[in-house]
Amino acid sequence: DGYRNTNQVSDDYRYQDGNYDAPNDGYYRGGDEPAQEEDAQSDVTEGHDEDDEVYEGEYQGIPHPDDIKEKQKKRAPAMADEYRDRADLMAERMEDEEQLAHQYENIIEECGHGRFQWTLFFVLGLALMADGVEVFVVGFVLPSAEKDMCLSSSNKGMLGLIVYLGMMVGAVLLGGLADKLGRKQCLIISLAINAAFAFLSSFVQGYGFFLFCRLISGLGIGGTLPIVFAYFSEFLSREKRGEHLSWLCMFWMIGGIYASAMAWSIIPHYGWGFSMGTKYHFHSWRVFVLVCALPCIASLVALKFMPESPRFLLEIGKHDEAWMILKQVHDTNMRAKGEPERVFTVSYIKTPKQVDEFIEIQSSTGTWYQRWLVRITTTLKQVWDNVLYCLTAQYRMNTLMLAVVWFTMALSYYGLIVWFPDMIRYLQDEAYESRVKIFDEEEVSHFTFNFTLENQIHRNGEYRNDKFIGMKFKEVRFEDSLFEDCYFEDVRSSETFFENCTIISTVFYNTDLYEHKFINCRLINSTFMKEKEGCHIDFEEDNDFLIYLVSFLGSLSVLPGNIISALLMDKIGRIKMIGGSMLISAVCCFFLFFGNSESAMIGWQCLFCGASIAAWNALDVITVELYPTDKRATAFGILNGLCKFGAILGNSIFSSFVGITKVVPILLASSALVGGGLLALRLPETREQVLM
Numbered sequence: 001d002g003y004r005n006t007n008q009v010s011d012d013y014r015y016q017d018g019n020y021d022a023p024n025d026g027y028y029r030g031g032d033e034p035a036q037e038e039d040a041q042s043d044v045t046e047g048h049d050e051d052d053e054v055y056e057g058e059y060q061g062i063p064h065p066d067d068i069k070e071k072q073k074k075r076a077p078a079m080a081d082e083y084r085d086r087a088d089l090m091a092e093r094m095e096d097e098e099q100l101a102h103q104y105e106n107i108i109e110e111c112g113h114g115r116f117q118w119t120l121f122f123v124l125g126l127a128l129m130a131d132g133v134e135v136f137v138v139g140f141v142l143p144s145a146e147k148d149m150c151l152s153s154s155n156k157g158m159l160g161l162i163v164y165l166g167m168m169v170g171a172v173l174l175g176g177l178a179d180k181l182g183r184k185q186c187l188i189i190s191l192a193i194n195a196a197f198a199f200l201s202s203f204v205q206g207y208g209f210f211l212f213c214r215l216i217s218g219l220g221i222g223g224t225l226p227i228v229f230a231y232f233s234e235f236l237s238r239e240k241r242g243e244h245l246s247w248l249c250m251f252w253m254i255g256g257i258y259a260s261a262m263a264w265s266i267i268p269h270y271g272w273g274f275s276m277g278t279k280y281h282f283h284s285w286r287v288f289v290l291v292c293a294l295p296c297i298a299s300l301v302a303l304k305f306m307p308e309s310p311r312f313l314l315e316i317g318k319h320d321e322a323w324m325i326l327k328q329v330h331d332t333n334m335r336a337k338g339e340p341e342r343v344f345t346v347s348y349i350k351t352p353k354q355v356d357e358f359i360e361i362q363s364s365t366g367t368w369y370q371r372w373l374v375r376i377t378t379t380l381k382q383v384w385d386n387v388l389y390c391l392t393a394q395y396r397m398n399t400l401m402l403a404v405v406w407f408t409m410a411l412s413y414y415g416l417i418v419w420f421p422d423m424i425r426y427l428q429d430e431a432y433e434s435r436v437k438i439f440d441e442e443e444v445s446h447f448t449f450n451f452t453l454e455n456q457i458h459r460n461g462e463y464r465n466d467k468f469i470g471m472k473f474k475e476v477r478f479e480d481s482l483f484e485d486c487y488f489e490d491v492r493s494s495e496t497f498f499e500n501c502t503i504i505s506t507v508f509y510n511t512d513l514y515e516h517k518f519i520n521c522r523l524i525n526s527t528f529m530k531e532k533e534g535c536h537i538d539f540e541e542d543n544d545f546l547i548y549l550v551s552f553l554g555s556l557s558v559l560p561g562n563i564i565s566a567l568l569m570d571k572i573g574r575i576k577m578i579g580g581s582m583l584i585s586a587v588c589c590f591f592l593f594f595g596n597s598e599s600a601m602i603g604w605q606c607l608f609c610g611a612s613i614a615a616w617n618a619l620d621v622i623t624v625e626l627y628p629t630d631k632r633a634t635a636f637g638i639l640n641g642l643c644k645f646g647a648i649l650g651n652s653i654f655s656s657f658v659g660i661t662k663v664v665p666i667l668l669a670s671s672a673l674v675g676g677g678l679l680a681l682r683l684p685e686t687r688e689q690v691l692m
Helices: 006-011 038-045 056-060 065-081 086-111 115-148 153-181 183-201 207-222 224-233 238-266 284-292 294-303 310-315 319-336 368-389 396-434 545-556 558-572 574-594 598-626 629-655 663-680
Strands: 014-016 019-021 274-276 280-282 437-440 443-445 453-459 462-464 467-469 472-479 482-484 487-489 492-494 497-499 502-504 507-509 522-524 527-529
Touching (some): 086 310, 115 183, 115 284, 115 319, 153 224, 153 629, 183 224, 183 284, 224 238, 238 284, 238 598, 284 294, 310 319, 310 629, 368 629, 396 574, 396 598, 396 663, 558 574, 558 598, 574 598
Parallel strands (some): 437 453, 462 482, 467 487, 472 497, 487 507, 507 527
Antiparallel strands (some): 014 019
């Protein structure tokens, strides 16, 4: 009995009047001696864990002091943010973004590259294909539309430039919104606008409404390019980014080939249309406009099944949604590889500190349009702040250098792309004029003309009691001639004029020989009855198949350049790719001095397009990689909008020198390419950089 159990030991000490009384059991306990031996203490505390101890106040609703301290610690940073300088918050956010960039790169590598990325590749490729189609549509329908809607030269020029104007505005606006509303949502809006107004433009009859529809259609498609590249890049790892973004660029080429092939196969078929009365005509070129909207509609439908960019969701603090999408990417790729048992190991992803102020307007505040007005103005202000951010000290130099490179590339490329077909047409016209037939002082009487007169000049002729019935004049000119007692019925004409002629007692019935076709003529006792209304299309003669062929070959010629740039993008780097491609393209321009025939011009066009495409691909890649996620689409939109402005200037400047001189367009394009290429070599290399 020398050792009593612990319960008995604890009972021997009783609490009385604030003091402990020792038991009177005959054992001596000194004041300095512990009440229990060391072994006994070990036995008493065995199995006891302070963390598992139940706090007595818990059952009375009283919080534990440790819990109060933890809550105060968690609440302290949030309360302090209200009083912290914005610069400090931004610095903390930048630090969070850097940590997120490296973690996200590791997550994308764990997800792998497989079925998900390839599915998204084709969906976004269709959107990029729609952008390529839009550039060619107006150029192909213009020869037919100008006659269908009686367009003047100034109207034709405006119709050619209006699409670029819409694309310029759309790139900046929709690119900026993509950084605030999301990649997927803004891309759906962009494609929906393009599809709706492209469809509508094929049915409208008036020039003004058609011009408006093509403007809004261009605005919609203008947003696709910045959004598509920002969207796709955020699903790619560093090792795959340059190569697969370059492969994506091939869809722009496919869009050009698709537009050329459809124009070639549809527009010349006059029967592919219908008429409703005498006012409404749906000719085959309108069918072509409808067919060109199909890639946009297909991409719009497929995009509904794609998720939002998880990188964007993490930027706005939506951790759980981003995690679910990344898990979907991982599981899709693993199942496709035959490894469905592989588990997505990521449990938590770093999200940057949210600095933007989000304003939630209650339904009871003001009217519905006032609430929407506040939301819209707030969003546009955030977009404008993003635009200004691209010009801050951190990004100013890169933005300005990229702007110059984009602009010089667009000025030379789009200018020459328009100049090549115009020069080919000019060479054709020269060859056509060299075959003109000239008739001097001919006298014809009591003869019936019921066949086509083409490429002829009649001078000082006399025509008496002649009939011109059911015939066509094409490139025919009558100078200083006499028409007396003649009869014109059901006559159609193009580029036909009467100069300094005398027309006596002549009847014009159901013809398109309007007043402006009689220059300094004397009309004596002549009658015009039932003139043809509107403009009339002769598809078999007025549509130039060679223009379709030139565009088709120009689009197809970029295929080798696309393949080479995709394979070498991650090996030689973006900077060398841009500089080298632009300098080689400048050299190609000098050979245009030797292009004195149609075949030579077509050959040099193909060489130029094939050499310059690598620079375009590298520009797309480096623009994506130089800017952070919350500014990426905005910066791309600004630079792409500047590119479209360069295209407008290039079209206007280069086309004005057709038939005058080749020196100015060639020297302007070459110098722009050399300057832009040399400046591009000063940009930072980004192939080893994670996506910020």
